[in-house]
Amino acid sequence: MKNLKILKGDNGKDFINEVLSISRTNHVNIVTLLVFCFQGNRRALVFEFLCNGSLEKFIRGGKSNSSLECETMFNIVVGIAKGLDYMHRGFNTQILHFDIKPHNILLDEEFHPKISDFGLARLYP
Known part of the structure; x- marks a missing residue:
C-alpha cells in the first residue's frame, strides 16, 4: 500500500496520472494495482503483495544472507528490461x-x- 502526502496547492493531478499510468498496464513484470482511494484529502494506492520486498534490500543490505545468486540477479535484470x-x-x-x-x-x-x-x-502518445 502506498499512502500519498498531500502538498499545499496539490490538485491531485500527479495522483491521477499515477493511477492512469499503472492501470493501463498488464504485464508480468509490472506491479498490479488492486484499488485506489481519492477521497477528500485521502490518497492511497493498494498493490498486489510481493513478499520479498524491494530489490534495494538485496543489493544494498550488506548482509550475506540477503545477497542474490548471479543467475537470480540476471533473471531480475532481464525481467526489468522486459x-x-x-x-x-x-x-x-x-x-x-x-x-x-x-x-x-x-x-x-x-x-x-x-x-x-x-x-x-x-504517458506519451
Missing part, C-alpha cells in the same frame, strides 16, 4: 517511468521483478 520494453513499446500509449531504481523494483516469492511507483511516470 517490463520497460512493454511500457515503451507494448501498446499505443508509451509510459516513461523516470524513476527506475532498486527501491521501485519489487520481488515476488520466486524473485520475479515487478516495476512499481509510477509517481513520476508520464
Whole structure:
C-alpha cells in the first residue's frame, strides 16, 4: 500500500496520472494495482503483495544472507528490461517511468521483478 502526502496547492493531478499510468498496464513484470482511494484529502494506492520486498534490500543490505545468486540477479535484470520494453513499446500509449531504481523494483516469492511507483511516470502518445 502506498499512502500519498498531500502538498499545499496539490490538485491531485500527479495522483491521477499515477493511477492512469499503472492501470493501463498488464504485464508480468509490472506491479498490479488492486484499488485506489481519492477521497477528500485521502490518497492511497493498494498493490498486489510481493513478499520479498524491494530489490534495494538485496543489493544494498550488506548482509550475506540477503545477497542474490548471479543467475537470480540476471533473471531480475532481464525481467526489468522486459517490463520497460512493454511500457515503451507494448501498446499505443508509451509510459516513461523516470524513476527506475532498486527501491521501485519489487520481488515476488520466486524473485520475479515487478516495476512499481509510477509517481513520476508520464504517458506519451
